[in-house]
Amino acid sequence: MAHRRFVYLGIGGVLALVVAMTLTSLDDNLTYYLYPTEAVDQKADFPDGNRFRLAGVVVAGSIQENSGDIAFVVTDGGANVEVVLTGTPPPLFEEGAPVLLEGAWRGQVFQADEALIRHDENYEAPEEGGAYSEG
């Protein structure tokens, strides 16, 4: 009967998804993003034009706004990667911001066409007198 099959399909679908997600976590090629140290180490696996995601922190003083793009450097404390971002950066983009970039290598530069802010789990109150302080 159709109703019973619906239930089994639903249950099977949930189980299949659980299994699939567990298995993909073991496959490096499907890793959601790489940190700069990993991206540099694995550069040979991603020849120019092969898209992947790069996550890092924008190095202070490295932002250069040009006419068609923005150049900056991201770091994870280990390696630094030069980035050129075409398109608009997210609203909270600034020095020291944690970013998630999508793009590909072009030589020694990571050519990104999308940038997201990837903030961590820490919340800090603003300093006194800062833009978001209470008083």
Place this chain on the structure above:
Amino acid sequence: MTRVQVLLGLAAIAMIVGLWFAFTAPVDAFQGEYSRIINVHVPSMWLAFLAFGVTAFGSIMWLIRKNLRWDRLAEASAEIGVLFSAIGLFTGMTWGEAVWGRAWDWGDARLATTAVMFFVYVGYLALRRATPDPEARARRSAILGTIAVIQVPLVYFSVNMFRTLHQTQTIRPDGAAMPDEMLVAMLINVAVFTFLYIALMIARIDVAKAEASAAQTQDLAGDAVKPPLLSEVEDV
């Protein structure tokens, strides 16, 4: 006033109190005012986890005891869980668009597993709607409700098992990575939403009990009109 009206009225007042705390707490230095949405997003998702856990509990108890009151508990909790999952997903998307720069990404394990959990429990409600017999409905729902709850720890720990856009837990066993006043405001809202859950559960279970007793004591309205039997019709 009925007890449900009193409870819902108190819950409404509690939500206003929660909102007050949400808007007077300090904001995050990086996110600014956007961080206030944590006071709706996190309590909603907490509530979804709680609700689906209660559904699993009711499902297991029905499978053991076969008493329909457990099925009513499971059903009510699943409905409320679906509602607050939707609110959590919506507030999450709003927050993501504002701070991340993107409302959704299927590649993120937390987002994907939460969305699947939402759809599976919508499926739970659809399954109930598609099964008119109360006994069969309770049995099928109980099986699905018991199995589907595995998604709750899957969703919660997805940020630890995979690399995600969504951040990891702020509240951890060793403390909270959050200023005290922010944490207090968020926990007050978690308590407010939990109280709302209890009020909604009582309201919904009252309705379910009324439906169940009406089904037993009243005839189906359409039964008053029956077509004549062919054998009773004289000139055919």
